[in-house]
Amino acid sequence: MSKRLVVVIAGVTCGGKSSIASKLFNIFDSVSVFHQDEFYYSDYDTHLKKIPELNYHNWDEIGAYNMDQMVASVACTSLKNLIILEGILLLDDARIVKFADLKFFIIMDKETCWNRRCKRQYLPPEPDGYFENYAWPQYEKHLTKVKENNSDVIFLNGTDSLEHNVAIVMDIIKNKLDEFYVCILYFPLDLKYSQNFANKFIRIFTIGELIFTGLFLNLIHV
Incomplete structure (x- = not known):
């Protein structure tokens, strides 16, 4: 992959990841955005773990995504200076962690997360007990792993306003982009x-x- 600024926005479900990515897309020039949710396996009966007691599949673990396809898609992106990836479990893939220049992780309390999530419509419909017994525990597990293995992650609070979090991310990206520019003074060189x-x-x-x-x-x- 040629050198471009790669920004990862991961973290809690319903934390505002896609909204931040959308705002950044409109702020910066030459941007590509990749949503991890677009890389769910379509044949989920084959790839996703079945939860018999709920007659449902586990959509909240890294194996639910075709990460090979996502990584390949990002690597093939050309003529873009800024690449933004968003998704709940992006930092669970070592390849994403390796080529990310900036890593953000959104945290949020359980009650706020549930209040937002229960207002969403999922296909297939999410059964009672899934959030409590699978989605939230998976988030907590992932958060612990991120804290242990990624010292350079920047944490954002999902209960803060969208404008507040966008401003933080935007300023950090701008500062990082400045590092990509070089001023070379004229002096004789062989x-x-x-x-x-x-x-x-x-x-x-x-x-x-x-x-x-x-x-x-x-x-x-x-």
Whole structure:
């Protein structure tokens, strides 16, 4: 995957992940957004664990998603400077963790989460007891794992306003994007050093992000 800023927004169900991603899509230019929910296995009878007592499947574990397909789709994305991934269990996939530049995780108390979730319509319809015995325990398990294995995760509170969380994420992304730009002062360089220096940064930055100042002039006039 060529170097682009990859932002992961994971965490609790109904915490505002997709809403934040949607806002960011409208704020920044050259953005691709991937929703983990779009990569659920369609043949869930084959891939998802059955919960006999509920006559339902477990949709809240990493095996419910075709993560190979999601990773491949992200890797094939071209001509985008910012890639945003959102989903409850993204940080349960080692490949996602590895290529993420920024990792956000939304937390929320159980009561607020349930009050939001019970207002949603799910297909197939969610039976009584699923949230209490499966969805919420899976979130708590995932949260513990994230805290233990990811020291660079930025936590957001899902009970805060959408505007508040978007502002936090937006500012951090902007600061990170600034690190992708380089100002090169003009000074004499021999051709061999110039080419090696330029090649190093061409691998890191897209053409639109390079600032062709003195280095560029030096290359074409040596």
